[in-house]
Amino acid sequence: MFHPLLSKLTCCVFFLLPGLFYGLVMSRLPAVKAAAELSDSLIGLCLFCMGSFGLIGLAGSPALIRKVGSRIVLCLTAVVAAAGLCFIGFSSSVIAVLIGFAAMGIGISMLGVAMNTQGVLYEFHSRSQSMNLFHAFYSLGAVLASLIGSVCATARLTAGLNFVIASAPFLLLSLALNRYLLPERRTEAEEKTSKVCHRIPLFILVCAVMALLAYAAEGSVGEWGALYLTTVKEASVGIGALVYGIFSCVTFAARLVGDPLRKEFGEIPVIIFGSVISFVGMVGVLSFSSVWLVLISYAIMGLGLAPVVPTLFSMAGKNGKIPAAAATSTVAFMAYGGLLIVPPSIGWLAQHTNLHEALFIVLGLIALMFSLALLLRKLNK
Numbered sequence: 001m002f003h004p005l006l007s008k009l010t011c012c013v014f015f016l017l018p019g020l021f022y023g024l025v026m027s028r029l030p031a032v033k034a035a036a037e038l039s040d041s042l043i044g045l046c047l048f049c050m051g052s053f054g055l056i057g058l059a060g061s062p063a064l065i066r067k068v069g070s071r072i073v074l075c076l077t078a079v080v081a082a083a084g085l086c087f088i089g090f091s092s093s094v095i096a097v098l099i100g101f102a103a104m105g106i107g108i109s110m111l112g113v114a115m116n117t118q119g120v121l122y123e124f125h126s127r128s129q130s131m132n133l134f135h136a137f138y139s140l141g142a143v144l145a146s147l148i149g150s151v152c153a154t155a156r157l158t159a160g161l162n163f164v165i166a167s168a169p170f171l172l173l174s175l176a177l178n179r180y181l182l183p184e185r186r187t188e189a190e191e192k193t194s195k196v197c198h199r200i201p202l203f204i205l206v207c208a209v210m211a212l213l214a215y216a217a218e219g220s221v222g223e224w225g226a227l228y229l230t231t232v233k234e235a236s237v238g239i240g241a242l243v244y245g246i247f248s249c250v251t252f253a254a255r256l257v258g259d260p261l262r263k264e265f266g267e268i269p270v271i272i273f274g275s276v277i278s279f280v281g282m283v284g285v286l287s288f289s290s291v292w293l294v295l296i297s298y299a300i301m302g303l304g305l306a307p308v309v310p311t312l313f314s315m316a317g318k319n320g321k322i323p324a325a326a327a328t329s330t331v332a333f334m335a336y337g338g339l340l341i342v343p344p345s346i347g348w349l350a351q352h353t354n355l356h357e358a359l360f361i362v363l364g365l366i367a368l369m370f371s372l373a374l375l376l377r378k379l380n381k
Helices: 004-027 029-036 040-068 070-090 094-126 131-154 159-176 188-194 202-231 242-256 258-265 267-287 291-305 308-317 324-352 360-380
Strands: none
Touching: 004 029, 004 070, 004 094, 004 131, 004 159, 029 094, 029 159, 040 070, 040 094, 040 324, 070 094, 070 159, 094 131, 094 308, 094 324, 131 159, 131 242, 131 258, 131 308, 202 242, 202 267, 202 291, 202 308, 202 324, 202 360, 242 258, 242 291, 258 267, 258 308, 267 291, 267 308, 267 360, 291 308, 308 324, 308 360, 324 360
């Protein structure tokens, strides 16, 4: 039986988990580095390991979901990701930390595909638009991780204890609510294509490329925002640390109202308007010399980008031609690839020019996203 409120709550909790897990590792990375005596190059290897296994998880998700269902995949991968997190926190050897990062990478990536599949199923059963709300809880998980990590670091708790205290209640809650997750559904067209090696429709490929561009733009804030503010705009380290927090808070708030906007104005107009707002915000980041105006510009950028990725996942998942898991994994694979490629490319360009000029790449990404949104409008018709 479908329970609208409990199913929505369950989706929200599962969406919160990957943001919480990832945010906890990033917030306590210095403690992890010190406990295992890792060098900067080994930290880079750990992050690369997490990303590589994440891509493996994304590639294997559709087949696993097709075989056992997104409900079982969600529960299993939530446990795997949490176990990897705790393994990282309590380990004192390089090999153990690498294993933890690998488990987190594959767990979080498969969790992401399964949770977006459940989000699409909820929208179908409830006849409502809720994907922005669900993704808002992903952002909330990152904010909670940052706050809890800061408190635990101040209290001088080890990373392992921090990870258990922060993750265990939410993991247990998600497993307790798993019976309210929804069964898979397939259209007649999906049944036919699921029996053969299906081709990805152009509509979904465009959604995937746009998600790549949006994720890459968001990644530029997390990877380079603080450094840009402190080195180029000459802000203090304390103010520089505010960049991603402000961006995430605005993103969370904007996603809470994203679904009503989709219902009122339509999905494509929300993406187009969001692209324009984020472009204006990035222009402000590159133009203003005032540190506070740059922070406001980053907030405007987050306001525009907030509804883009959730709406793309929703549109791809309900395409009706291939299963929702295959569609959402395609979008996630491309988006994750953007995070692995674009922010490091900005760093490479910054080494050969400077960071200010390198960040003009982000303007180009958002402009291309706007252009593809116009194409998506034609394909959607």
